[in-house]
Amino acid sequence: MQRSKIDVWVGLFVLLGVAAVLFLALQAANLLNLNFQPTYQLDARFTDVGGLKPKAAVRSAGVLVGRVEAIRFDDKTFQARVTMSMDSQFAFPKDSSLKILTSGLLGEQYLGLEPGADEKNLVAGDTISSTQSAVVLENLIGQFLYNSASSGGGSQAGKDKK
Amino acid sequence: MSWYRPSDIGYSLRRQLADIGLGARLFVRLLMLFGPAFRRFGLIRDQIHFLGNYSLAIIAVSGLFVGFVFGLQGYYTLQRYGSSEALGLLVTLTLVRELGPVVTALLFAGRAGTSLTAEIGLMKAGEQISVMEMMAVDPVQRVLAPRFWAGVIVMPLLAAVFSATGIIGGWVVGVLMIGVDAGSFWSQIQGGVDVWQDVGNGLIKSVVFGFTVTFVALLQGFEAQATPEGVSKATTRTVVMASLAVLGLDFILTAMMFSL
16 A cells, blocks of 8 residues: 555656656757658858858758758868758759858858759759858958958049049 | 874875775675666665655755746846847756756755765664674665665656756746747747757766765765764765765766867
């Protein structure tokens, strides 16, 4: 009698603990959204990946269509080689292009895939060649400073000529 | 200044070494008693009831209040940067990766570790352990092993309960009281928390802490001098040593897991 009563309480305790683990895994970490659907691999070369990280999203028209699998440095071309695993239910034309985009002002970086117009579709192992590198803030500021300095200098030179 | 006599230094050093050796031997013994302990699951079940169910209230209430506080403090900091939607992510990552396992282990050392030490110390003082040995019952197998494995089972469950109630506490303060948008609260959490990197490593931490705290409590009880004073000293040592071991191990585990 006493035994079965303890059994009930221990069972309740274990259930509560398992429920908490499930809550953490499903509600917090969203385990269900890890898709176990078939994927295919694509490669892309970037001159600069910026802050892109593995597991970053690949979005087309803002919808998740794949994830970045790995980012490696290719010492033949001195470029970054990004491997993506794309959801098999989506196919994209061969001349699709990739951009590194940022969600929000300080958000994480993701890949934006813009479909091209080619009749043939990308298949597993293909490499996307038309890519646009990440915007690096320092380069942007450098260019801006250079431009404004040269335009300012130009007008100054013009004045001198007069 | 008899302390400076070489023979005394040697004696105390030798005793320390013997303590370490005995502790290591007991630890290996307990690990090897995994099979025999689980064959008599009734004993483990009773200990899970004693260690787990009775710790549940303090763990859940503490988790809830830690969540409340993190909701308030996190909001205070985050709204300066205009990113109060990240409140859920802040609360969840802090709890799951760090505070859940650590605070649970500290509370468990205070709530259950002390009672383990006192129980075994008093069993020793009442010579129940010696009686068992005389009856050819192995006290390590009959008394220590079920408590050890029950503690190891209970700790991750308690840590998960702590983290889950903490997230709910953060949600209550953030969404219900302050008015952070509920949708972005949850979507930030789901976007930023990884099952294996964050939840999984937190669980591994809590399992390690389960081994640590339970073992320290059992060793102190088993090593206690069989007097009222000895038992009280052993109980104090359990809290101090278990807390220090948990915090030290936590640093090592965090450095190992999250630097990769």
